[in-house]
Amino acid sequence: MMITKKSLSILRRLQKASLITVFYSVKNAVCYITCIVTFMSIQVFSPLVEKCKQYGRAMRIGTNHGSLSDRIMSYYGDSPRGMVESALEFARICRKLDFHNFVFSMKASNPVIMVQAYRLLVAEMYNLGWDYPLHLGVTEAGEGEDGRMKSAIGIGTLLTDGLGDTIRVSLTEPPEEEIDPCKRLANLGTHAANLQIGVAPFEEKHRRYFDFQRRSGQLPLQKEGEEVDxxxxxxxxxxxxxxxxxxxxxxxxxxxxxxxxxxxxxxxxxxxxxxxxxxxxxxxxxxxxxxxxxxxxxxxxxxxxxxxxxxxxxxxxxxxxxxxxxxxxxxxxxxxxxxxxxxxxxxxxxxxxxxxxxxxxxxxxxxxxxxxxxxxxxxxxxxxxxxxxxxxxxxxxxxxxxxxxxxxxxxxxxxxxxxxxxxxxxxxxxxxxxxxxxxxxxxxxxxxxxxxxxxxxxCRMRNTKTEYVSCPSCGRTLFDLQEVSAQIREKTSHLPGVSIAIMGCIVNGPGEMADADFGYVGGAPGKIDLYVGKTVVQRGIAMEHATEALIQLIKDHGRWVDPPVEE
Known part of the structure; x- marks a missing residue:
């Protein structure tokens, strides 16, 4: 299909007006726009690849569960498959330009999604005959034992299977605190790789590698005549x-x-x-x-x-x-x-x-x-x-x-x-x-x-408390993440089934909280934006009132219960 200057001009206007999704329901238009977007990706991305080749630099091709493009979302939804296809699109451009010095990263704040995405990517690379390194991480894992546990589930699962070359533990803590759990996970992966001892060989026919499907273990049944339930x-x-x-x-x-x-x-x-x-x-x-x-x-x-x-x-x-x-x-x-x-x-x-x-x-x-x-x-x-x-x-x-x-x-x-x-x-x-x-x-x-x-x-099984998605400290953060996270946790930790994202800035905020019900995002110095899902609903709230505004937002959506009374 020929790409003309006129079609590119039309596309840019549509993008600016956020109207490109209008065409997604029409098969031919989808194909047409896909070709144009791919062409534009090559035009914009190629100079970066050439610079990396010129200076001998490596590149990370990373996709995030919450940052998929509208075009990918229209085909694959908010899924591990969409993450893989998004990454492969840029990898193909690199390969076309004979650039191979890159690493893949497929991050999500949900460890189950993260594991599925990496596995799908490896399977796809195997089918294509590719062999590029993997950078593992559970993004926005949070703080304390929660953050360490989610990182261990996601990264540890893949390391146990021999997948992964570099790792990052992302915690809402001072950056130096990420080093120790990272080393512990690396040691665990190295031990698993060096051990090379398992059990007698067997063929797996029943495990679902690429999607979560809970095995239906039969819970105890009550027998007739038993005194106890x-x-x-x-x-x-x-x-x-x-x-x-x-x-x-x-x-x-x-x-x-x-x-x-x-x-x-x-x-x-x-x-x-x-x-x-x-x-x-x-x-x-x-x-x-x-x-x-x-x-x-x-x-x-x-x-x-x-x-x-x-x-x-x-x-x-x-x-x-x-x-x-x-x-x-x-x-x-x-x-x-x-x-x-x-x-x-x-x-x-x-x-x-x-x-x-x-x-x-x-x-x-x-x-x-x-x-x-x-x-x-x-x-x-x-x-x-x-x-x-x-x-x-x-x-x-x-x-x-x-x-x-x-x-x-x-x-x-x-x-x-x-x-x-x-x-x-x-x-x-x-x-x-x-x-x-x-x-x-x-x-x-x-x-x-x-x-x-x-x-x-x-592991996305039994929810007994509020789920938090919060980013690590960095130069873009517009407030003290640890202090604010502690304040929000103190007032909302009794809401099982509710997920709250606490994001330091608007750069990563909306895109990296795909699994959250409500978002608390730094919009400007001293100002907070509140989200429902990935949609902003209130902007520019003064920080001193933002936590109460978040609680009110949760109440307005029928997700609030009062904390239990201490006995």
Whole structure:
């Protein structure tokens, strides 16, 4: 098709008037405009490529989930595929000009979208016979443990699969604070690459590589005649299990609060972010009436109590879910339990198919715990789990699976967050798994609980708090991001299901908050613009009034609830 000066002039006027989308519904016009836009991209982009060639400079071809052009959006929507096509468009121009010194970057604030985009890009490069390096990052990840967790899920997943050459952890913190988690992730990726030890080779036929589709693990069903309702021991959107000690049973109300249960006159009941089940490695003596009463109250609110077979046989607890391993199933040791006792089976993932076949013939299995020691050098946790899920899918076994990691006592807090995000997040982003159980002897109980819920939310499973998208500090930022973020979090952190973007400037703001419901963006020094999605609805609000204006905006859209009253 011939591109004339007149057509270019028309196109520029349409762009200036924001009317180009008018033609997108007409197939021929779409084709026509695509040719013109591509031509213009070459005209504008080519001089930059030539300069890079002249001075021997490298280039990053990066696309962001929230910054796709209208033309790409009209074809592919706000999708990983659109991100890939946008990047390939510029890569083809580079290749046409014989320039190959570039790296791809496919960033999103949603780790699931980010992982899918990179995988699609690599698959497309493989089909094209290309091999260009990848720069990995979860953009606008936020701050603190939330930001580290989202980065670990996205970057760690890809590093575990051997994808990625450089990485960036983007935190709403001083820039030097990004270095440490970056190094920890790099070490994790290097370790995975050097290990080169997994499990016996297997072919994956059921995992969905390029889109999130949750595996449908069958949640517990209530059986006729059972006194306790077991349907609540796991959560449909992802379960959190916690290990509890006998000492914690000595102060029941403190234990209930630690499990994030609500209390009415000292009696617990489950809430949105309450732990679903507990692991009790040692049962209290039968004569310890107080501890047994504390456990009964948890069971009465449908909280599962998991305990080892040996404990249940010697100090039986009514309605307990009993932990058994494959050897105990094979030997028939579980048959010493009363008929109908619910079982939780622990697996490593490196069992042979013949060993796993025992699962087919045992009734009363409620849940599987995939447990690989954290420091295990002979078995790769992620690949062992994938092998296990492949076996379950092939044999039509839909037991729910909880990912269980027991960390060493001396583990650093950041290592725990990043290790959990990379090792469990790499599975949950593919829909492989139904929950998590994290253990670390020297870490605070509440920290482990919060980390578990953060992991599920980062994998887009169970939303228990407000989601924040916030950019890192840079020279364009028009306000103190950390201070303002803290103020906004203090007043809005009780809104599960609501996503708020806190962006330092208008340059990146609207384009990098595609996953947010509401946006708080620096529009000018001392002035804030408020957005709903990517549409600005209020401009130039004085900073001292901006947080209250944001809250009012949330209220106007029916998304506000008052904070819970402290007991």
């Amino acid at each position: 077991y349907r609540g021991v796991l959560h449909r959107d992802g379960s959190v299990l916690m290990s509890v000690s006998l000492d914690q049973l000595k102060t029941p109300e403190l234990l209930y609060r630690s499990l994030a249960a609500k209390l009415v006159v000292g009696m617990p009941f489950k809430d949105l972010a309450t732990v679903d089940s507990i692991l009790l490695r040692e049962l209290p003596p039968v004569e310890d009436a107080e501890a047994r009463l504390a456990l009964k109250r948890l069971v009465d609110v449908s909280m599962g109590v998991l305990t080892p077979l040996s404990e249940q046989l010697t100090k039986p607890l009514q309605h307990a879910i009993v932990l058994v391993n494959v050897d105990e199933l094979t030997s028939g040791a579980h048959k010493l339990l009363p008929e109908g006792t619910r079982l939780a089976v622990t697996l490593r993932g490196d069992e042979s198919p013949e060993q796993l076949d025992i699962l087919k013939g045992v009734d009363d299995i409620t849940v599987l715990l995939h447990s690989v020691p954290y420091a295990e050098e002979k078995t790769g946790r992620v690949h062992a789990a994938r092998r296990l899920f492949e076996y379950l899918e092939t044999n039509g076994l839909n037991f729910p699976v909880i990912h269980h990691i027991e960390f060493p006592k001396s583990i650093n807090r950041d290592d725990l967050v990043i290790g959990a995000g990379a090792n469990v997040g790499a599975l949950l982003v593919d829909g492989l798994g139904d929950g998590v159980l994290l253990e670390a002897a020297e870490q605070e109980f509440e920290f482990l609980r919060d980390t578990s819920f953060n992991l599920l939310q980062g």
